[in-house]
Amino acid sequence: MTGLSDFEIVLxxxxxxxxxxxxAAAVDGAEPHEVMPPVDGPPGWTPGRRAAFLAFHRRRSLDPDTAIETTWLVEVDGRAAGAARLQPVLGGSAIEVEAGVWLGRWARGRGIGKRVAEVLLESARDGGATRFIASTTVDNTAARRLLRGTGAELDVHGAEVDARLEL
Ligand SMILES: CC(C)(COP(=O)(O)OP(=O)(O)OC[C@H]1O[C@@H](n2cnc3c(N)ncnc32)[C@H](O)[C@@H]1OP(=O)(O)O)[C@@H](O)C(=O)NCCC(=O)NCCS
Known part of the structure:
Protein backbone atom coordinates (compact mmCIF):
# COMPACT_ATOMS: atom_id res chain seq x y z
CA MET A 1 0.00 0.00 0.00
CA THR A 2 1.25 3.48 -0.80
CA GLY A 3 0.19 6.77 0.80
CA LEU A 4 0.44 10.20 -0.80
CA SER A 5 2.47 12.88 0.98
CA ASP A 6 5.73 14.74 0.64
CA PHE A 7 7.35 11.47 1.56
CA GLU A 8 6.89 8.20 -0.22
CA ILE A 9 5.20 6.02 2.40
CA VAL A 10 4.93 2.32 1.62
CA LEU A 11 3.33 -0.31 3.86
CA ALA A 24 16.57 -2.69 13.49
CA ALA A 25 14.24 0.34 13.22
CA ALA A 26 12.90 -0.30 16.72
CA VAL A 27 16.37 -0.67 18.26
CA ASP A 28 17.59 2.41 16.41
CA GLY A 29 14.67 4.71 17.12
CA ALA A 30 12.16 3.56 19.73
CA GLU A 31 11.97 2.51 23.35
CA PRO A 32 10.95 -1.10 23.95
CA HIS A 33 7.84 -0.05 25.90
CA GLU A 34 6.63 1.93 22.85
CA VAL A 35 6.65 -1.06 20.54
CA MET A 36 6.20 -4.29 22.51
CA PRO A 37 4.79 -5.71 25.75
CA PRO A 38 7.00 -5.44 28.87
CA VAL A 39 9.84 -7.93 29.31
CA ASP A 40 11.65 -8.29 32.66
CA GLY A 41 15.31 -7.34 32.86
CA PRO A 42 17.59 -4.33 32.66
CA PRO A 43 16.42 -1.36 30.55
CA GLY A 44 17.02 -1.03 26.82
CA TRP A 45 17.25 -3.39 23.89
CA THR A 46 18.75 -6.38 25.68
CA PRO A 47 19.20 -9.64 23.73
CA GLY A 48 16.14 -10.95 25.61
CA ARG A 49 13.97 -8.03 24.44
CA ARG A 50 15.17 -8.35 20.85
CA ALA A 51 14.27 -12.04 20.90
CA ALA A 52 10.90 -11.25 22.49
CA PHE A 53 10.20 -8.62 19.82
CA LEU A 54 10.80 -11.17 17.07
CA ALA A 55 8.74 -13.84 18.87
CA PHE A 56 5.91 -11.34 19.44
CA HIS A 57 5.56 -10.55 15.73
CA ARG A 58 6.05 -14.14 14.62
CA ARG A 59 3.29 -15.26 16.97
CA ARG A 60 0.88 -12.44 16.17
CA SER A 61 1.45 -12.09 12.42
CA LEU A 62 3.74 -14.59 10.74
CA ASP A 63 2.90 -18.03 12.12
CA PRO A 64 -0.33 -19.14 10.37
CA ASP A 65 -1.22 -21.30 13.42
CA THR A 66 -1.20 -18.36 15.85
CA ALA A 67 -1.58 -15.20 13.74
CA ILE A 68 -4.27 -12.79 14.93
CA GLU A 69 -3.38 -9.61 13.06
CA THR A 70 -1.86 -8.18 9.92
CA THR A 71 1.27 -6.14 10.44
CA TRP A 72 3.01 -3.95 7.89
CA LEU A 73 6.51 -2.52 7.84
CA VAL A 74 6.18 1.23 7.28
CA GLU A 75 8.85 2.52 4.93
CA VAL A 76 9.45 6.22 4.40
CA ASP A 77 11.46 7.06 1.30
CA GLY A 78 12.78 3.50 1.39
CA ARG A 79 13.86 3.59 5.04
CA ALA A 80 12.25 1.29 7.61
CA ALA A 81 10.37 3.68 9.90
CA GLY A 82 8.02 1.61 12.04
CA ALA A 83 5.01 -0.67 12.05
CA ALA A 84 1.29 -0.53 11.48
CA ARG A 85 -1.21 -3.23 12.36
CA LEU A 86 -4.85 -4.18 12.03
CA GLN A 87 -6.39 -6.84 14.26
CA PRO A 88 -9.95 -8.07 13.78
CA VAL A 89 -11.67 -8.23 17.19
CA LEU A 90 -15.09 -9.26 18.47
CA GLY A 91 -17.32 -6.21 18.40
CA GLY A 92 -20.86 -7.47 18.83
CA SER A 93 -22.67 -7.06 15.53
CA ALA A 94 -19.95 -4.80 14.11
CA ILE A 95 -16.98 -6.07 12.15
CA GLU A 96 -14.40 -4.35 14.28
CA VAL A 97 -10.69 -3.86 13.69
CA GLU A 98 -8.16 -2.58 16.17
CA ALA A 99 -5.35 -0.47 14.75
CA GLY A 100 -1.88 0.34 16.03
CA VAL A 101 1.07 2.38 14.74
CA TRP A 102 4.53 3.20 15.96
CA LEU A 103 7.29 5.16 14.27
CA GLY A 104 10.97 5.62 15.04
CA ARG A 105 11.91 8.98 16.57
CA TRP A 106 13.29 10.39 13.32
CA ALA A 107 9.95 9.83 11.58
CA ARG A 108 7.67 11.32 14.26
CA GLY A 109 5.93 14.68 14.08
CA ARG A 110 6.18 14.98 10.29
CA GLY A 111 2.67 13.97 9.30
CA ILE A 112 3.67 10.37 8.60
CA GLY A 113 1.46 8.86 11.32
CA LYS A 114 -1.49 10.71 9.84
CA ARG A 115 -0.81 9.28 6.40
CA VAL A 116 -0.37 5.77 7.81
CA ALA A 117 -3.67 6.08 9.70
CA GLU A 118 -5.41 7.02 6.44
CA VAL A 119 -3.97 3.95 4.74
CA LEU A 120 -5.06 1.74 7.66
CA LEU A 121 -8.57 3.19 7.55
CA GLU A 122 -8.78 2.54 3.83
CA SER A 123 -7.54 -1.02 4.33
CA ALA A 124 -10.07 -1.60 7.14
CA ARG A 125 -12.92 -0.35 4.92
CA ASP A 126 -11.70 -2.43 2.00
CA GLY A 127 -11.65 -5.46 4.30
CA GLY A 128 -15.30 -4.92 5.19
CA ALA A 129 -14.80 -3.58 8.72
CA THR A 130 -17.57 -1.38 10.08
CA ARG A 131 -15.79 -0.09 13.18
CA PHE A 132 -12.22 1.09 13.71
CA ILE A 133 -10.85 1.16 17.27
CA ALA A 134 -7.52 2.04 18.86
CA SER A 135 -6.16 2.77 22.32
CA THR A 136 -3.55 5.05 23.75
CA THR A 137 -2.78 6.91 26.95
CA VAL A 138 -3.77 10.42 28.02
CA ASP A 139 -0.15 11.55 28.08
CA ASN A 140 0.44 10.50 24.43
CA THR A 141 -0.57 13.78 22.81
CA ALA A 142 0.55 12.81 19.31
CA ALA A 143 -1.44 9.58 19.35
CA ARG A 144 -4.53 11.31 20.79
CA ARG A 145 -4.38 14.03 18.13
CA LEU A 146 -3.75 11.48 15.44
CA LEU A 147 -6.82 9.51 16.52
CA ARG A 148 -8.99 12.59 16.91
CA GLY A 149 -7.93 13.64 13.42
CA THR A 150 -9.46 10.49 11.95
CA GLY A 151 -12.85 11.63 13.25
CA ALA A 152 -12.90 8.99 15.98
CA GLU A 153 -14.75 9.54 19.27
CA LEU A 154 -12.31 9.44 22.18
CA ASP A 155 -13.35 7.96 25.51
CA VAL A 156 -11.01 8.88 28.36
CA HIS A 157 -11.04 6.65 31.45
CA GLY A 158 -8.24 7.25 33.92
CA ALA A 159 -4.95 7.29 32.06
CA GLU A 160 -6.37 5.34 29.11
CA VAL A 161 -7.98 6.65 25.93
CA ASP A 162 -10.12 4.46 23.68
CA ALA A 163 -10.90 5.68 20.17
CA ARG A 164 -13.83 4.45 18.13
CA LEU A 165 -14.83 5.33 14.60
CA GLU A 166 -17.82 3.89 12.77
CA LEU A 167 -16.78 3.26 9.17
C1 LIG B 1 1.88 8.33 17.84
C2 LIG B 1 2.58 8.40 16.48
C3 LIG B 1 2.28 7.15 15.68
C4 LIG B 1 2.01 9.63 15.73
O1 LIG B 1 2.61 9.70 14.45
P1 LIG B 1 3.35 11.04 13.98
O2 LIG B 1 3.80 10.85 12.59
O3 LIG B 1 4.36 11.42 15.00
O4 LIG B 1 2.13 12.09 14.03
P2 LIG B 1 1.80 13.19 12.93
O5 LIG B 1 3.02 13.99 12.64
O6 LIG B 1 1.08 12.57 11.80
O7 LIG B 1 0.80 14.12 13.78
C5 LIG B 1 -0.48 13.66 14.19
C6 LIG B 1 -1.05 14.73 15.12
O8 LIG B 1 -0.29 14.76 16.35
C7 LIG B 1 0.29 16.04 16.55
N1 LIG B 1 1.62 15.79 17.08
C8 LIG B 1 2.62 15.09 16.50
N2 LIG B 1 3.68 15.03 17.33
C9 LIG B 1 3.31 15.71 18.44
C10 LIG B 1 3.98 15.99 19.65
N3 LIG B 1 5.24 15.58 19.90
N4 LIG B 1 3.31 16.72 20.61
C11 LIG B 1 2.05 17.15 20.38
N5 LIG B 1 1.35 16.89 19.23
C12 LIG B 1 2.00 16.19 18.28
C13 LIG B 1 0.32 16.67 15.16
O9 LIG B 1 0.32 18.09 15.25
C14 LIG B 1 -0.96 16.13 14.58
O10 LIG B 1 -2.07 16.80 15.13
P3 LIG B 1 -3.03 17.73 14.25
O11 LIG B 1 -3.48 16.87 13.08
O12 LIG B 1 -4.11 18.07 15.21
O13 LIG B 1 -2.17 18.87 13.83
C15 LIG B 1 4.12 8.57 16.64
O14 LIG B 1 4.40 9.81 17.25
C16 LIG B 1 4.78 7.47 17.43
O15 LIG B 1 5.11 6.45 16.87
N6 LIG B 1 4.98 7.65 18.76
C17 LIG B 1 5.62 6.64 19.58
C18 LIG B 1 4.88 5.33 19.67
C19 LIG B 1 3.43 5.52 20.04
O16 LIG B 1 3.15 6.28 20.96
N7 LIG B 1 2.54 4.85 19.33
C20 LIG B 1 1.11 4.94 19.56
C21 LIG B 1 0.72 4.10 20.70
S1 LIG B 1 -1.02 4.17 20.92
Missing part, protein backbone atom coordinates in the same frame (compact mmCIF):
# COMPACT_ATOMS: atom_id res chain seq x y z
CA UNK A 12 4.70 -3.79 3.15
CA UNK A 13 3.14 -6.86 4.75
CA UNK A 14 5.50 -8.29 7.35
CA UNK A 15 7.66 -11.27 6.42
CA UNK A 16 10.95 -12.47 7.90
CA UNK A 17 13.18 -10.00 5.98
CA UNK A 18 10.81 -7.13 6.83
CA UNK A 19 10.76 -8.25 10.48
CA UNK A 20 14.55 -8.03 10.64
CA UNK A 21 14.35 -4.46 9.31
CA UNK A 22 11.56 -3.66 11.75
CA UNK A 23 13.65 -4.82 14.70
Missing amino acids: TPLDEPALARLL
Whole structure:
Protein backbone atom coordinates (compact mmCIF):
# COMPACT_ATOMS: atom_id res chain seq x y z
CA MET A 1 0.00 0.00 0.00
CA THR A 2 1.25 3.48 -0.80
CA GLY A 3 0.19 6.77 0.80
CA LEU A 4 0.44 10.20 -0.80
CA SER A 5 2.47 12.88 0.98
CA ASP A 6 5.73 14.74 0.64
CA PHE A 7 7.35 11.47 1.56
CA GLU A 8 6.89 8.20 -0.22
CA ILE A 9 5.20 6.02 2.40
CA VAL A 10 4.93 2.32 1.62
CA LEU A 11 3.33 -0.31 3.86
CA THR A 12 4.70 -3.79 3.15
CA PRO A 13 3.14 -6.86 4.75
CA LEU A 14 5.50 -8.29 7.35
CA ASP A 15 7.66 -11.27 6.42
CA GLU A 16 10.95 -12.47 7.90
CA PRO A 17 13.18 -10.00 5.98
CA ALA A 18 10.81 -7.13 6.83
CA LEU A 19 10.76 -8.25 10.48
CA ALA A 20 14.55 -8.03 10.64
CA ARG A 21 14.35 -4.46 9.31
CA LEU A 22 11.56 -3.66 11.75
CA LEU A 23 13.65 -4.82 14.70
CA ALA A 24 16.57 -2.69 13.49
CA ALA A 25 14.24 0.34 13.22
CA ALA A 26 12.90 -0.30 16.72
CA VAL A 27 16.37 -0.67 18.26
CA ASP A 28 17.59 2.41 16.41
CA GLY A 29 14.67 4.71 17.12
CA ALA A 30 12.16 3.56 19.73
CA GLU A 31 11.97 2.51 23.35
CA PRO A 32 10.95 -1.10 23.95
CA HIS A 33 7.84 -0.05 25.90
CA GLU A 34 6.63 1.93 22.85
CA VAL A 35 6.65 -1.06 20.54
CA MET A 36 6.20 -4.29 22.51
CA PRO A 37 4.79 -5.71 25.75
CA PRO A 38 7.00 -5.44 28.87
CA VAL A 39 9.84 -7.93 29.31
CA ASP A 40 11.65 -8.29 32.66
CA GLY A 41 15.31 -7.34 32.86
CA PRO A 42 17.59 -4.33 32.66
CA PRO A 43 16.42 -1.36 30.55
CA GLY A 44 17.02 -1.03 26.82
CA TRP A 45 17.25 -3.39 23.89
CA THR A 46 18.75 -6.38 25.68
CA PRO A 47 19.20 -9.64 23.73
CA GLY A 48 16.14 -10.95 25.61
CA ARG A 49 13.97 -8.03 24.44
CA ARG A 50 15.17 -8.35 20.85
CA ALA A 51 14.27 -12.04 20.90
CA ALA A 52 10.90 -11.25 22.49
CA PHE A 53 10.20 -8.62 19.82
CA LEU A 54 10.80 -11.17 17.07
CA ALA A 55 8.74 -13.84 18.87
CA PHE A 56 5.91 -11.34 19.44
CA HIS A 57 5.56 -10.55 15.73
CA ARG A 58 6.05 -14.14 14.62
CA ARG A 59 3.29 -15.26 16.97
CA ARG A 60 0.88 -12.44 16.17
CA SER A 61 1.45 -12.09 12.42
CA LEU A 62 3.74 -14.59 10.74
CA ASP A 63 2.90 -18.03 12.12
CA PRO A 64 -0.33 -19.14 10.37
CA ASP A 65 -1.22 -21.30 13.42
CA THR A 66 -1.20 -18.36 15.85
CA ALA A 67 -1.58 -15.20 13.74
CA ILE A 68 -4.27 -12.79 14.93
CA GLU A 69 -3.38 -9.61 13.06
CA THR A 70 -1.86 -8.18 9.92
CA THR A 71 1.27 -6.14 10.44
CA TRP A 72 3.01 -3.95 7.89
CA LEU A 73 6.51 -2.52 7.84
CA VAL A 74 6.18 1.23 7.28
CA GLU A 75 8.85 2.52 4.93
CA VAL A 76 9.45 6.22 4.40
CA ASP A 77 11.46 7.06 1.30
CA GLY A 78 12.78 3.50 1.39
CA ARG A 79 13.86 3.59 5.04
CA ALA A 80 12.25 1.29 7.61
CA ALA A 81 10.37 3.68 9.90
CA GLY A 82 8.02 1.61 12.04
CA ALA A 83 5.01 -0.67 12.05
CA ALA A 84 1.29 -0.53 11.48
CA ARG A 85 -1.21 -3.23 12.36
CA LEU A 86 -4.85 -4.18 12.03
CA GLN A 87 -6.39 -6.84 14.26
CA PRO A 88 -9.95 -8.07 13.78
CA VAL A 89 -11.67 -8.23 17.19
CA LEU A 90 -15.09 -9.26 18.47
CA GLY A 91 -17.32 -6.21 18.40
CA GLY A 92 -20.86 -7.47 18.83
CA SER A 93 -22.67 -7.06 15.53
CA ALA A 94 -19.95 -4.80 14.11
CA ILE A 95 -16.98 -6.07 12.15
CA GLU A 96 -14.40 -4.35 14.28
CA VAL A 97 -10.69 -3.86 13.69
CA GLU A 98 -8.16 -2.58 16.17
CA ALA A 99 -5.35 -0.47 14.75
CA GLY A 100 -1.88 0.34 16.03
CA VAL A 101 1.07 2.38 14.74
CA TRP A 102 4.53 3.20 15.96
CA LEU A 103 7.29 5.16 14.27
CA GLY A 104 10.97 5.62 15.04
CA ARG A 105 11.91 8.98 16.57
CA TRP A 106 13.29 10.39 13.32
CA ALA A 107 9.95 9.83 11.58
CA ARG A 108 7.67 11.32 14.26
CA GLY A 109 5.93 14.68 14.08
CA ARG A 110 6.18 14.98 10.29
CA GLY A 111 2.67 13.97 9.30
CA ILE A 112 3.67 10.37 8.60
CA GLY A 113 1.46 8.86 11.32
CA LYS A 114 -1.49 10.71 9.84
CA ARG A 115 -0.81 9.28 6.40
CA VAL A 116 -0.37 5.77 7.81
CA ALA A 117 -3.67 6.08 9.70
CA GLU A 118 -5.41 7.02 6.44
CA VAL A 119 -3.97 3.95 4.74
CA LEU A 120 -5.06 1.74 7.66
CA LEU A 121 -8.57 3.19 7.55
CA GLU A 122 -8.78 2.54 3.83
CA SER A 123 -7.54 -1.02 4.33
CA ALA A 124 -10.07 -1.60 7.14
CA ARG A 125 -12.92 -0.35 4.92
CA ASP A 126 -11.70 -2.43 2.00
CA GLY A 127 -11.65 -5.46 4.30
CA GLY A 128 -15.30 -4.92 5.19
CA ALA A 129 -14.80 -3.58 8.72
CA THR A 130 -17.57 -1.38 10.08
CA ARG A 131 -15.79 -0.09 13.18
CA PHE A 132 -12.22 1.09 13.71
CA ILE A 133 -10.85 1.16 17.27
CA ALA A 134 -7.52 2.04 18.86
CA SER A 135 -6.16 2.77 22.32
CA THR A 136 -3.55 5.05 23.75
CA THR A 137 -2.78 6.91 26.95
CA VAL A 138 -3.77 10.42 28.02
CA ASP A 139 -0.15 11.55 28.08
CA ASN A 140 0.44 10.50 24.43
CA THR A 141 -0.57 13.78 22.81
CA ALA A 142 0.55 12.81 19.31
CA ALA A 143 -1.44 9.58 19.35
CA ARG A 144 -4.53 11.31 20.79
CA ARG A 145 -4.38 14.03 18.13
CA LEU A 146 -3.75 11.48 15.44
CA LEU A 147 -6.82 9.51 16.52
CA ARG A 148 -8.99 12.59 16.91
CA GLY A 149 -7.93 13.64 13.42
CA THR A 150 -9.46 10.49 11.95
CA GLY A 151 -12.85 11.63 13.25
CA ALA A 152 -12.90 8.99 15.98
CA GLU A 153 -14.75 9.54 19.27
CA LEU A 154 -12.31 9.44 22.18
CA ASP A 155 -13.35 7.96 25.51
CA VAL A 156 -11.01 8.88 28.36
CA HIS A 157 -11.04 6.65 31.45
CA GLY A 158 -8.24 7.25 33.92
CA ALA A 159 -4.95 7.29 32.06
CA GLU A 160 -6.37 5.34 29.11
CA VAL A 161 -7.98 6.65 25.93
CA ASP A 162 -10.12 4.46 23.68
CA ALA A 163 -10.90 5.68 20.17
CA ARG A 164 -13.83 4.45 18.13
CA LEU A 165 -14.83 5.33 14.60
CA GLU A 166 -17.82 3.89 12.77
CA LEU A 167 -16.78 3.26 9.17
C1 LIG B 1 1.88 8.33 17.84
C2 LIG B 1 2.58 8.40 16.48
C3 LIG B 1 2.28 7.15 15.68
C4 LIG B 1 2.01 9.63 15.73
O1 LIG B 1 2.61 9.70 14.45
P1 LIG B 1 3.35 11.04 13.98
O2 LIG B 1 3.80 10.85 12.59
O3 LIG B 1 4.36 11.42 15.00
O4 LIG B 1 2.13 12.09 14.03
P2 LIG B 1 1.80 13.19 12.93
O5 LIG B 1 3.02 13.99 12.64
O6 LIG B 1 1.08 12.57 11.80
O7 LIG B 1 0.80 14.12 13.78
C5 LIG B 1 -0.48 13.66 14.19
C6 LIG B 1 -1.05 14.73 15.12
O8 LIG B 1 -0.29 14.76 16.35
C7 LIG B 1 0.29 16.04 16.55
N1 LIG B 1 1.62 15.79 17.08
C8 LIG B 1 2.62 15.09 16.50
N2 LIG B 1 3.68 15.03 17.33
C9 LIG B 1 3.31 15.71 18.44
C10 LIG B 1 3.98 15.99 19.65
N3 LIG B 1 5.24 15.58 19.90
N4 LIG B 1 3.31 16.72 20.61
C11 LIG B 1 2.05 17.15 20.38
N5 LIG B 1 1.35 16.89 19.23
C12 LIG B 1 2.00 16.19 18.28
C13 LIG B 1 0.32 16.67 15.16
O9 LIG B 1 0.32 18.09 15.25
C14 LIG B 1 -0.96 16.13 14.58
O10 LIG B 1 -2.07 16.80 15.13
P3 LIG B 1 -3.03 17.73 14.25
O11 LIG B 1 -3.48 16.87 13.08
O12 LIG B 1 -4.11 18.07 15.21
O13 LIG B 1 -2.17 18.87 13.83
C15 LIG B 1 4.12 8.57 16.64
O14 LIG B 1 4.40 9.81 17.25
C16 LIG B 1 4.78 7.47 17.43
O15 LIG B 1 5.11 6.45 16.87
N6 LIG B 1 4.98 7.65 18.76
C17 LIG B 1 5.62 6.64 19.58
C18 LIG B 1 4.88 5.33 19.67
C19 LIG B 1 3.43 5.52 20.04
O16 LIG B 1 3.15 6.28 20.96
N7 LIG B 1 2.54 4.85 19.33
C20 LIG B 1 1.11 4.94 19.56
C21 LIG B 1 0.72 4.10 20.70
S1 LIG B 1 -1.02 4.17 20.92
